[in-house]
Amino acid sequence: MFKITNQPIAPEDVIHAVKAENAGAIVPFLGIVRDNTGGRKVSYLEYEAYPQMAEMKMGEIAREIFEKWGLDRVAMIHRIGRLKIGEISVAVAIAAPHRKDGFEACKYAMDRLKQIVPIWKREVWEDGGETWVKPDPVYFNQKTAT
Amino acid sequence: MFKITNQPIAPEDVIHAVKAENAGAIVPFLGIVRDNTGGRKVSYLEYEAYPQMAEMKMGEIAREIFEKWGLDRVAMIHRIGRLKIGEISVAVAIAAPHRKDGFEACKYAMDRLKQIVPIWKREVWEDGGETWVKPDPVYFNQKTAT
């Protein structure tokens, strides 16, 4: 299940999607809107996506995970629109027969999501300023790897 | 929050317990009762704990995580009694300002939980057999490390 949504995300959405009777471990990940960035107070966030391409790229990440770990139960939801502090921006869950693979694959999913899924974040601060958030410097080296 | 319970576990129980306005990432882990062990069909599981010591040892793991990663928002719940296939036996969640630390610390929590928290599992199979489950062979080398 790969979804861009403008509705609030519940952890159960991804967990339920990957449950299977032969999976002993589920490793979810939740991204939460923080109250500050580098000490500057955040008022709210605005997420924007290229939905069709974002969902395709999530599916591509799931295929990479299947190739690397043989895991086929992967769910990713990303929320767009205006989010308040404490709300979930992204939820991922991976079911695995072995917990070690589950942790590795879930971490990989988040790394890749930040690299190749077309989603953008605008921060609006309490002092009235705002900006589109730039990715980590590592991005510029990895651009060609996408 | 460190708890041994005979009630069903919901993922929200641990996630809610670690939420904080300055935590950008929450890494939960869910252990699920599988329908088989090494191919043998499982009918149900029975978990038993030494509750007071188990909760103390969970707190000790949280202190280790604080020493290693500086993370202080850790929750662990383990269920005891009879569990059906698909039910959650254990739920852990760790909130972290950085996802990499969150994944490492959550994996560490599960590794330690299996080493030092006094909980035992009895498997009852569909063919009528049953056994107390023995730990991984690695246990025998680590016994003195506890």
Added chain:
Amino acid sequence: MKVKVKYFAVCREMFNRDEEEMELPDGAVLMDVLKRLEREWPEIPEYYEVMQMSVNWEYATEQTELSDGDEVALIPPVTGGIDV
């Protein structure tokens, strides 16, 4: 031929539109879209290093050939989900 060009995030604000139809000569490649946009925003080449483009929801290079009806997008640096 005609392609649809979509703008997101900082690009959308820069061009002040979500999308548009663009008429291009047969045999056009993605670079031709960028050249067309350069008329409107002369500094765009400075951003080639960090900006990506897509054709029909796949990342593409400046030399990717275009066909009638393609959906092209300018993709500023992505920051999926979280910054932690």
Added chain:
Amino acid sequence: MKVKVKYFAVCREMFNRDEEEMELPDGAVLMDVLKRLEREWPEIPEYYEVMQMSVNWEYATEQTELSDGDEVALIPPVTGGIDV
């Protein structure tokens, strides 16, 4: 002095009880508990390698000294939560 001895999982089944009070001489150590149990279950030394013991909810060694009112437990190999 008196200590409480608790039995879990396979040990509980082996001794067919959850817990008991045990009267020990002053200065007794954990090994004295094991020796007492050996009367009832002569094979117990074979399990020293894999079984642990605790005193007041902390893992302890065979030489740990006991005090009146201590809670002692036999801890068979633990398998917390999951086997994956």
